[in-house]
Amino acid sequence: MQGKVITRFPPEPNGYPHIGHAKAVIIDEEYARMYGGKLILRFDDTNPAKEELEYYEAIQEGLDWLGVKPDIIKNTSDDIEQLHSYGKKLVEADGAYVCTCSQERMRDLRAKGLPCECRADHATAMDRIKKFFDGSYQQNQAIIRFKGDMADQNTAMRDPALFRIIEGEHPKLGKKVRVWPTYDFAAPVEDSLDGVTHAMRTKEYELRNELYFEILHRLGLRRPEMIEFSRLEFEGVPVSKRKIRPLIDSGTIESWDDPRLPTLKSFKRRGFVPAAIRKFVLSLGITLAETKPPFEALEAFNRKIIDPISPRLFFVRNPVSIRIDGAKEASLVLKNHPTDAALGTRQVSVGDEIFIAGDDAASLRVGDEVRLIEYCNIRIVGTNKDAISAVLAGDEIKQSMKKIQWVAKNDIVEYRILIPKELYIGEEYNTNSLEIANGFAETFASKLKPDTSVQFVRFGFCRIDGANAAIMTHR
RNA sequence: GCUCCGGUGGUGUAGUCCGGUUAAGCAUACUGCCCUCUCAAGGCAGUGAUCCCGGGUUCAAAUCCCGGCCGGAGCACCA
Secondary structure, eight states: OTTTOEEEEOOOSSSOOBHHHHHHHHHHHHHHHHTTOEEEEEEOOOOTTTOOHHHHHHHHHHHHHHTOOOSEEEEGGGGHHHHHHHHHHHHHTTSEEEEOOOHHHHHHHHHHTOOOGGGTOHHHHHHHHHHHHHTOSOTTTOEEEEOOOTTOSSGGGSOOEEEEEOOSOBTTTBTSOOEEEOHHHHHHHHHHHTTOSEEEEEGGGGGGHHHHHHHHHHHTOOOOEEEEEOOOOBTTBOOOHHHHHHHHHTTSSOOTTOTTSOBHHHHHHHTOOHHHHHHHHHHHOSOOOOOOOOHHHHHHHHHHHHGGGOOEEOEEESOEEEEEETOOOEEEEEESSSSOGGGOEEEEEEOSEEEEOHHHHHHOOTTOEEEETTTEEEEEEEEETTEEEEEEOOOOOOTTSEEEOOEEGGGEEEEEEEEEOOSEETTEEOTTSEEEEEEEEEHHHHTSOTTOEEEETTTEEEEEEETTEEEEEEO
16 A cells, blocks of 8 residues: 555635635545655546636645645646547447437436436437537537436436536637536546545545446446545535625625635635644544534644744733823833743833723722733722723732733834634624724734734734734634 | 435544454543743643444444434536
């Protein structure tokens, strides 16, 4: 087995890669690596009506980001001629036929378990197969069907379509080709030809396994092992374009990298790192059980990875001012990380006015002593609405004391943090799916490059998303 | 409706194929303690599953068989 395993990841380039794709490729890759084998990235581009060049690139980028390195990259469309000839061969061997019935009629017959006339006479099929490829038929006029059993218990075996005529422009082949294989035909043939030893797919294809292997059998092609696993989706975060596209079209969601979406771009923008996604995916195992894993599990993996490399900064939500009587102008040097000095320090000039978070302010009572982290202790002497007054109260750090983050009045920028929540609640769009936290951050935060991970102390881990905006990764 | 596939502590899983030294491992969540100038990370400890239910086979079943219940998927000229 060692060195002989070949797996493949066959995405259709018809959309942006999402967490579901991540699960599939990571499993494909890990499996191949485990046995010192190879991974093929094969764009399953057999439907010109759906594929777009943009998505080939988007998928490639997504994999790059995930750190997945395919050994071979190809398109199903590269092999279109070979697929055509295997299709013809199958018809010649009486394993398939050309059907000219309407889609409606077939649906009806399929439901009743009855065959149509087209499949009966092999000579007819031989005559039609030439016409099928020479342009005699228009789109929807004829189709190549697998000769199965219209009464089979497994409905996937009731003469499924193998090739159809599509008059569209294909991103790779333009209008050169108009006879396109369906997934049912292309997948097994390509897997076999590509030398795939272990073909993995999600469990909704289970019923098609019989078809997959029967096609290979009739064509005399080698059969790979088939391994299935459940789809990955998070509660409230749909992966289907059906549920996302309307929100984008209506402007409810700005783009495909909106932090609420499960696209890889979204995860990246939100501050998740590839290593965490990989660990998470691997923790799910290859199981058929259909469950929605908890998002918190992914967060936990991510947190452990970014914690040691995220600078600690201060952000105060819904700021409330505090006047500290007697505080002098000073320039403080704050540590960027509690334990790792390598993350450096920053300077903050502070005077007698600071801001703390609204929630903290609300909990303060006259007489309370609190620690302003990395600065000093203060005692509250007055709490009039929006203005709290305090006096210096020494510098001894007591374990029992409440410690809060703060920002100096002369060192602040207006700051906004997006807090993504579940996109859907049940079948309904969650109108509160994007919470916005407004407040002040240290000016230092505005100088950080977009994409850096930070932890706003006592607030959460965030990904810098602009000069004065960040996205909350998780707590 | 028909067919197929699943069902292990709150959650996600390992183990199930080749039934027995684990009456159930890991992760996450939760609780407590330690550490800590964070409600983070780290350390330690703990709560928590008679392995969906009911039968059967067996000296022995989470593991095999039968029935039931619950959940999911497929039934496209999409993949």
